[in-house]
Amino acid sequence: MAAWLRACLQSTLKIVNSVIGLVGMAMILYSLWMIRAWFRQWSGLSPDGVSASSPPWFIYSFLGLGIFLCVITCSGHIAAETVNGHCLSCYTAVISLLLILEAAITADIFVNRNWEEDFPRDPTGRFEEFKDFVQSNSEMCKWIGILVVVAQALSIFLAMVLRALGPDHGEYYDSDDDSVPARLPLLRNQAQNNPCMPDPAILLKNDSWNVRIHDKVGR
Structure with a gap:
């Protein structure tokens, strides 16, 4: 019974963790598209436009966050497969810190009316385009955000349960x-x-x- 429950929890954690990986891959693809468009725009700009001295922080931040989510997904799959206590603890801690960061940014956006001033100026204009896209598709973006948060919360819960169960020693130490x-x-x-x-x-x-x-x- 315990082995069957452990196998179900491992499969569920991998499925839920894959949602985070899909979001990270989508962010990476969108970032690569923004970098390509920015380089095309920068190559034909006048001196009043975007200069090489002003880095596109929004694009690189978006790309870094996508890579970070993919790395978390890989570590989550490894932790779910091995049921290692240290891997599951590190995975739970990283997902918890990510949830706290997301909650802080969301609270700042809803409470602070001048939240845009907290971020540096984006010379590429992609930040404004992304903000307009979110505002015009607020319902879809809201459900995507809820799905990501629920997936992260379930990942934390499943990782804690798996850590409490521990690995199945009966299959490996029967000599x-x-x-x-x-x-x-x-x-x-x-x-x-x-x-x-x-x-x-x-x-x-x-x-x-x-x-x-x-x-x-x-x-």
């Missing part, structure tokens, strides 16, 4: 040395209960009797 002592009492009982087997004491008496007879004959 011949452990099974032989369990068979020895059974063999001894069979030897004692078998009527065809002679008694060692009788054999010793017969051997000593034969030795005495041979001594007398020799004399």
Whole structure:
């Protein structure tokens, strides 16, 4: 029963963790598209446009976050497969810190009306385009955000349950040395209960009797 429950939890954690990986891959693809568009725009700009001295922080931040989510997904799959306590603890801690960061950014956006001033100026204009896209598709973006948060919360919960269950030692540590002592009492009982087997004491008496007879004959 415990092995079946552990296998179900491992599969569920991998599925939930894959949602985070899909989001990270989508962010990487979108970042690569933004970098390509920015380089095209920068190559034909006038001196009043984007300069090489102003880095596109939003694009690189988006790309870094996508790579970070993919790395978390890989570590989560490894932790779910091995059921290692240290891997599961690190995975839970990283996902928890990510949730806290997301909650802080969301609270700042809803509470602070001038939240845009907290971020540096984006010379590429992609930040404004992304903000307009989120505002025009607020319902879809809201459900995507809820899905990501629920996936992260479930990942934390499943990782904690798996860590509490621990790995299945029965399949890996069942050796011949452990099974032989369990068979020895059974063999001894069979030897004692078998009527065809002679008694060692009788054999010793017969051997000593034969030795005495041979001594007398020799004399």
